[in-house]
Amino acid sequence: MKKFIPILKRTQLFAAVSEEEISSMLSCLNARLRTYKKGEYVLRQGEHLDDITVLVDGELHIQRDDYWGNRAIVDRIAVGEMFGEAYIAPESGALLNDVIAVEDSTVMFFDVKRIITVCSSACRFHSMVVQNLFFAISEKNRKLVQKLGYISKRSTREKLMSYLSEEAKRNNSSSFIIPFNRQQLADFLSVDRSAMSNELCKMRDEGLLEFNKNAFKLL
Amino acid sequence: MKKFIPILKRTQLFAAVSEEEISSMLSCLNARLRTYKKGEYVLRQGEHLDDITVLVDGELHIQRDDYWGNRAIVDRIAVGEMFGEAYIAPESGALLNDVIAVEDSTVMFFDVKRIITVCSSACRFHSMVVQNLFFAISEKNRKLVQKLGYISKRSTREKLMSYLSEEAKRNNSSSFIIPFNRQQLADFLSVDRSAMSNELCKMRDEGLLEFNKNAFKLL
């Protein structure tokens, strides 16, 4: 547990909280650790969750497969990011999506009730975490709206362009590496892989961009 | 201001807070009231927002128009619902969407910093509002994921079916009234209106559903 404290310190949830303070909060928040093999389910659609979780190692996808086998990747969780924040409320109901480890991963679980119930004395740094949690959920919210922006575009080309230019902006560079392979990108943008691959190559041939595997450059 | 207190009492933000307590919190949270005519912009893409807002009368759409005139309706805000919760963090940046009044509307603005900064003494009921705000943002998050589920469906028919069956479930009835006209529904689901209208009629002819204007019945 201890060895992940430096990682926790760099997360949004524990921003501006010192390692000593984090250490003392771990038990206060009933922190638990669990590891998952690549391909293993962390949570399944239909389950209930009473925790906020932070990924401290590996990579996760939040996704959903429908009856016809179409997979939709709702979100990608990188080290230091949270998930489960949509199920904070006691009456939230069951999970709508699966959470799956796309790499060997380690997840830390925190009792959500202990975070959002403001304890008057116990932890001096609690209020900072409360505020951090607000900012984190709020930002997640904004990211979801942004993703809605991508996939509400009518054509595959527009979806690709809005996603790729956002990534370029985020990296402050026209060259960047995306965290998806082709199939995953297609599942993320909700389009057919081969059609998307086709469109990407057309865009390359038209001189709009260059790419080599996951490395892209907008022109 | 006073006359909206009974409405505020029924909102998620002020759940379990008495009218007297709300009344005393209004100044504490620097509440302000503003009215808008039908069609008027409440907020515009690119503006900055330092408040949490609650709609106390009318109806709003959160939407975005692109260069080609295509409108995407991201969300619909009904009386008692909040918006702006995605911009709580000071570094949130500019609004990504427009907020427009689709009916004559009245909006109440609250200073967000005063909500999330836990004041040790001032308001006894502050902590309840903090918790309510957590639940509200969290639920909004879940709703966004749900909407992602609708529009990530590949075909117009699937988009319609997932949206309509969710509405049926939400109303606990196979008969229900949707809050959109055809153009708005198309903008909400990110499809072409005429194609959607066509598909709706096909589905009706196949015996999947019945409808009359905004009243639908799943069969």
Place this chain on the structure above:
DNA sequence: ACAAGTCGGTTGTTTTTACAACGAAAAGAG
């Protein structure tokens, strides 16, 4: 009551996407 505007359905054409199938290249396993 009348004119102007909105709304929803319909149709035909063009463009785009989904789907299926295949092969080459790269990555991974033993």
Place this chain on the structure above:
DNA sequence: CTCTTTTCGTTGTAAAAACAACCGACTTGT
């Protein structure tokens, strides 16, 4: 190192959506 699996581009075809245009019914404002 070789065999297997995965990944990605490519192609052709069938299906679906976008687009444009039109009409009739219904609203709204004057």
